[in-house]
Amino acid sequence: xxxxxxxxxxxxxxxxxxxxxxxxxxxxxxLGVQISVADPGGADESxxxxxxxxxxxxxxxxxxxxxxxxxxxxMRAARGSFKLGEIYTGxxxxxxxxxxxxxxxxxxxxxxxxxxxxxxxxxxxDLDLAAFSLAGEAARLGRFAPPSPDPASFLSTLDYGxxxxxxxxxxxxxxxxxxxxxxxxxxRVASAERGGDGRLTAxxxxxxxxxxxxxxxxxxxxxxxxxxxxxGAPWESWAAPGLDRIAAVITEDNAPPxxxxxxxxxxxxxxxxxxxxxxxxxxxxxxxxxMDDAAAIRQLxxxxxxxxxxxxxxxxxxxxxxxxxxxxxxxxxxxxxxEQHLAASAALRFLxxxxxxxxxxxxxxxxxxxxxxxxxxxxDFAALCYLxxxxxxxxxxxxxxxxxxxxxxxxxxxxxxxxxxxxxxxGIYDEAMxxxxxxxxxxxxxxxxxxxxGLAEAALRQRCEQIRHLAASTARRLPEHAAMLAQVHxxxx
Amino acid sequence: xxxxxxxDVVIVGGGTAGWMAxxxxxxxxxxxxxxxxxxxxxxxxxxxxxxxxxxPIRQFNxxxxxxxxxxxxxxxxxxxxxxxxxxxxxxxxRYIHPFGPFxxxxxxxxxxxxxxxxxxxxxxxxFAEYNLCATAAYQNRFGAIAAQYRSPLTQLHWAYHFDAxxxxxxxxxxxxxxxxxxxxxxxxxxxxxSEDGFIASVELESGQRIEGELFxxxxxxxxxxxxxxxxxxxxxxxxxxxxxxxxxxxxxxxEGEFTPYTRSTAREAGWxxxxxxxxxxxxxxxxxxxxxxxxxxxxxxxxxxxxxxxxDPRPLRFVTGRRKKAWVKNCIALGLASGFLEPLESxxxxxIQSGIARLLALFPDSGFSNVEIDEYNRLTDQQIAAIxxxxxxxxxxNERAGSPLWDxxxxxxxxxxxxxxxxxxxxxxxxFRYEDELFAESSWYAVLLGQNVMPQGHDPxxxxxxxxxxxxxxxxxxxxxxxxxASMPLHADFINQHCRASTAA
Numbered sequence: 001x002x003x004x005x006x007x008x009x010x011x012x013x014x015x016x017x018x019x020x021x022x023x024x025x026x027x028x029x030x031l032g033v034q035i036s037v038a039d040p041g042g043a044d045e046s047x048x049x050x051x052x053x054x055x056x057x058x059x060x061x062x063x064x065x066x067x068x069x070x071x072x073x074x075m076r077a078a079r080g081s082f083k084l085g086e087i088y089t090g091x092x093x094x095x096x097x098x099x100x101x102x103x104x105x106x107x108x109x110x111x112x113x114x115x116x117x118x119x120x121x122x123x124x125x126d127l128d129l130a131a132f133s134l135a136g137e138a139a140r141l142g143r144f145a146p147p148s149p150d151p152a153s154f155l156s157t158l159d160y161g162x163x164x165x166x167x168x169x170x171x172x173x174x175x176x177x178x179x180x181x182x183x184x185x186x187x188r189v190a191s192a193e194r195g196g197d198g199r200l201t202a203x204x205x206x207x208x209x210x211x212x213x214x215x216x217x218x219x220x221x222x223x224x225x226x227x228x229x230x231x232g233a234p235w236e237s238w239a240a241p242g243l244d245r246i247a248a249v250i251t252e253d254n255a256p257p258x259x260x261x262x263x264x265x266x267x268x269x270x271x272x273x274x275x276x277x278x279x280x281x282x283x284x285x286x287x288x289x290x291m292d293d294a295a296a297i298r299q300l301x302x303x304x305x306x307x308x309x310x311x312x313x314x315x316x317x318x319x320x321x322x323x324x325x326x327x328x329x330x331x332x333x334x335x336x337x338x339e340q341h342l343a344a345s346a347a348l349r350f351l352x353x354x355x356x357x358x359x360x361x362x363x364x365x366x367x368x369x370x371x372x373x374x375x376x377x378x379x380d381f382a383a384l385c386y387l388x389x390x391x392x393x394x395x396x397x398x399x400x401x402x403x404x405x406x407x408x409x410x411x412x413x414x415x416x417x418x419x420x421x422x423x424x425x426x427g428i429y430d431e432a433m434x435x436x437x438x439x440x441x442x443x444x445x446x447x448x449x450x451x452x453x454g455l456a457e458a459a460l461r462q463r464c465e466q467i468r469h470l471a472a473s474t475a476r477r478l479p480e481h482a483a484m485l486a487q488v489h490x491x492x493x
Numbered sequence: 494x495x496x497x498x499x500x501d502v503v504i505v506g507g508g509t510a511g512w513m514a515x516x517x518x519x520x521x522x523x524x525x526x527x528x529x530x531x532x533x534x535x536x537x538x539x540x541x542x543x544x545x546x547x548x549p550i551r552q553f554n555x556x557x558x559x560x561x562x563x564x565x566x567x568x569x570x571x572x573x574x575x576x577x578x579x580x581x582x583x584x585x586x587r588y589i590h591p592f593g594p595f596x597x598x599x600x601x602x603x604x605x606x607x608x609x610x611x612x613x614x615x616x617x618x619x620f621a622e623y624n625l626c627a628t629a630a631y632q633n634r635f636g637a638i639a640a641q642y643r644s645p646l647t648q649l650h651w652a653y654h655f656d657a658x659x660x661x662x663x664x665x666x667x668x669x670x671x672x673x674x675x676x677x678x679x680x681x682x683x684x685x686x687s688e689d690g691f692i693a694s695v696e697l698e699s700g701q702r703i704e705g706e707l708f709x710x711x712x713x714x715x716x717x718x719x720x721x722x723x724x725x726x727x728x729x730x731x732x733x734x735x736x737x738x739x740x741x742x743x744x745x746x747x748e749g750e751f752t753p754y755t756r757s758t759a760r761e762a763g764w765x766x767x768x769x770x771x772x773x774x775x776x777x778x779x780x781x782x783x784x785x786x787x788x789x790x791x792x793x794x795x796x797x798x799x800x801x802x803x804x805d806p807r808p809l810r811f812v813t814g815r816r817k818k819a820w821v822k823n824c825i826a827l828g829l830a831s832g833f834l835e836p837l838e839s840x841x842x843x844x845i846q847s848g849i850a851r852l853l854a855l856f857p858d859s860g861f862s863n864v865e866i867d868e869y870n871r872l873t874d875q876q877i878a879a880i881x882x883x884x885x886x887x888x889x890x891n892e893r894a895g896s897p898l899w900d901x902x903x904x905x906x907x908x909x910x911x912x913x914x915x916x917x918x919x920x921x922x923x924x925f926r927y928e929d930e931l932f933a934e935s936s937w938y939a940v941l942l943g944q945n946v947m948p949q950g951h952d953p954x955x956x957x958x959x960x961x962x963x964x965x966x967x968x969x970x971x972x973x974x975x976x977x978x979a980s981m982p983l984h985a986d987f988i989n990q991h992c993r994a995s996t997a998a
Contacts, residue, residue, distance in 0.1 A: 110854055354953050359920070363917075363923075366925055417862045418865070425926075447858065450857070451853060
């Protein structure tokens with residue numbers, strides 16, 4: 001009986017490559033597995049050229065815990081700030097809506113909170129869900145505190161993700177992975193050699209060196225040197241019609257950071273701002289027909305770089321003995337906040353499916369199945385915004401023309417009928433987050449859940465008012481976000 | 494414009510399914526608009542023969558605000574910690590599928606992976622010894638655990654055995670007290686709306702018509718509304734689940750212990766259940782008519798009882814499978830009307846319960862949008878297919894060579910979803926729970942390992958810990974579980990003290 005693969009070679013470093021290296025080094029080094037990372041250095045290409053900063057979901061903290069990392073150390077290494085949710089402006093002309101993390105209000109039996117509000121006559125068109133959420137109110141007031149571990153405390157309802165600079169975060173992961181026993185190799189993987197059975201036998205470096213291994217991990221970003229370059233696994237494109245370019249930049253910025261990622265729709269595209277500590281990361285996704293690269297660079301300022309925007313995913317990211325991660329496997333739309341999530345979940349899922357040195361077929365099939373469900377939810381979460389925005393500019397009318405995936409079509413039909421959200425176990429987002437996204441996009445269901453009619457109206461109204469009051473009054477008493485960041489980073493801006 | 498809410502819900506059939514639905518939906522009455530009527534006839538018997546359940550039943554009762562001990566007193570009920578499978582793997586073999594987990598994951602590696610590794614090295618004992626419910630079950634114990642053994646490793650999970658007709662009666666009292674109207678009468682005709690075929694009313698022998706907007710078909714196998722009226726269609730699964738008949742009989746308690754678990758014993762042409770209640774034991778032989786005659790089946794059953802038979806053996810016929818659509822137009826089928834998986838893993842009542850929960854989550858208005866109907870049917874299909882796979886596993890993974898029914902099950906084509914699960918498990922003992930799947934990973938481990946589906950190897954991550962450390966950790970679990978089980982009272986004593994039914998029913 002064979003054991004784990006003797007040598008795992010990770011082609012490419014960056015956040016995806018080093019997260020993977022760290023996870024496997026921690027678990028497999030004690031078994032004597034050799035883990036090498038061929039890291040060309042320079043800019044992080046593993047999550048795509050335009051991912052200069054990461055805006056994560058709250059799950060990042062569980063990932064850090066599972067990888068033996070410390071959230072605050074990561075923030076210090078990556079000019080990190082806290083993220084309490086997302087804000088969307090202009091997706092409905094003239095509108096702004098916050099999608100808060102954590103709990104919003106409270107369900108009553110099977111009746112979801114947004115259904116309670118709609119029963120009281122709330123309309124998605126102007127519903128301010130954030131007013132019923134501690135995270136939402138705190139974000140609005142520029143305040144922050146970590147959630148309380150006591151589930152009885154209202155403070156436990158807050159949840160947060162992180163804004164992290166990709167480069168610094170990659171360095172932090174690299175240090176941790178090296179400490180866990182991963183071996184760095186200088187240079188860039190260009191290609192690979194294949195054996196008669198189709199499996200890869202050795203990675204070929206740009207300088208001609210050959211590195212044999214048992215399992216090859218493709219973290220070469222959009223270049224996809226192995227999974228596409230050698231194995232030819234096809235790409236499934238998700239781009240919204242017309243939105244074909246992306247510009248990105250990080251600029252120094254000493255304003256106190258907002259604890260939200262901002263998504264602002266404009267006539268020829270939309271802009272995403274992820275505030276960092278002492279810096280600001282911005283992306284502009286636009287249509288080349290309605291805006292040229294020079295105009296995009298002028299908008300973002302500084303030294304913005306522009307590239308083609310082609311979100312999508314690989315059909316079978318684990319093929320033979322090659323596993324693609326990061327942008328080589330899936331390039332999610334920034335709206336889905338999924339880059340970090342997918343990088344970490346790929347590594348953690350692989351650990352549940354470490355193959356024999358000579359096997360991997362059944363494991364790959366299971367891995368790919370969950371990958372499809374996860375990335376499918378990321379695709380749908382972003383597509384929801386493109387499909388339901390109501391802007392009248394040409395770019396946006398075009399963007400609405402895409403067909404939703406069958407799953408998203410089902411999701412939308414259920415929501416539009418009665419505000420219901422289907423459950424999905426392998427997806428990235430929970431029910432509450434989907435509901436908040438629909439409401440942020442101002443999608444009004446035809447009616448609410450009839451079960452909500454069984455709740456006595458006066459008592460329900462009072463309860464909702466209490467929650468709103470509790471959120472506002474608790475948020476006011478939290479420390480300032482800027483002060484909390486100064487404490488983390490040891491310096492006030 | 495939103496269509497108005499549903500005013501009249503009519504439940505057809507008053508067995509376990511009908512009264513569970515009535516009890517759960519009775520909360521709708523609070524909106525001041527909805528009325529609920531249940532039509533049943535005393536002339537039509539119900540199929541309840543002594544039912545075994547799984548732990549989610551506790552949530553159902555809890556949501557209704559039912560006190561556990563009152564409920565057990567009213568239904569001659571007992572506690573259930575799992576199911577023992579005798580002779581399934583091969584004659585002379587037995588294993589238990591207990592509720593709750595085996596040990597606990599260590600270093601992010603599943604507990605059973607360490608067990609697989611150490612068992613091969615002769616350093617681990619029987620898998621059941623690492624599960625509290627299994628250990629307590631084999632000692633016939635149930636109740637509180639002594640303080641020094643309480644830990645995350647010793648969380649007790651339980652369900653019940655009870656008399657289903659008494660449970661229906663209990664829920665009837667509950668429902669009527671909350672405003673549900675019971676209408677006695679036999680339905681002789683179903684009337685449909687001419688414009689769209691929706692059910693408009695059911696007509697009783699007396700000539701009375703009960704009108705409604707939403708109909709819940711709990712009429713049993715025949716599916717009076719869903720099939721006979723709306724022609725939903727039935728998907729036959731006999732090629733996977735070959736049994737098509739059962740014969741049931743209650744008997745007196747014999748000399749044996751009052752077991753806190755169900756027993757299922759494999760027989761030549763099927764299997765026999767044994768469900769201990771307070772006042773008697775429910776028994777039945779589920780078989781394939783292709784391999785044994787009705788008379789032979791009945792005499793096999795009668796020869797294998799704990800005590801004196803308390804009635805004549807009662808025959809039942811069924812076709813395993815599912816209704817192609819559980820919700821058609823304004824009619825939702827629950828219970829046997831929606832399909833039949835055999836009672837091997839005690840899922841019948843659970844399927845009713847989850848159908849009700851789905852209905853509440855997707856409750857329609859008088860406009861009956863297809864969006865909700867489609868979603869209900871999609872979720873129902875997904876759930877029943879997952880349970881079907883789990884039950885097929887019991888038949889398929891057998892070593893009972895030379896016995897025609899069992900030989901054919903061992904060699905049959907199994908659903909692709911199950912084949913994928915088995916391949917992954919056979920390889921390295923891995924298992925992933927699919928979306929919305931009822932049975933937890935620990936249930937699959939119990940049955941897979943119980944029926945001797947041994948993986949070729951274990952998860953390489955289990956090799957990261959030194960063998961001695963892993964062995965010590967396993968031994969710690971076993972000692973904790975053994976201590977906790979031994980500190981519990983006997984099941985019989987616990988029942989006598991807390992939930993003894995006052996009169997023999």
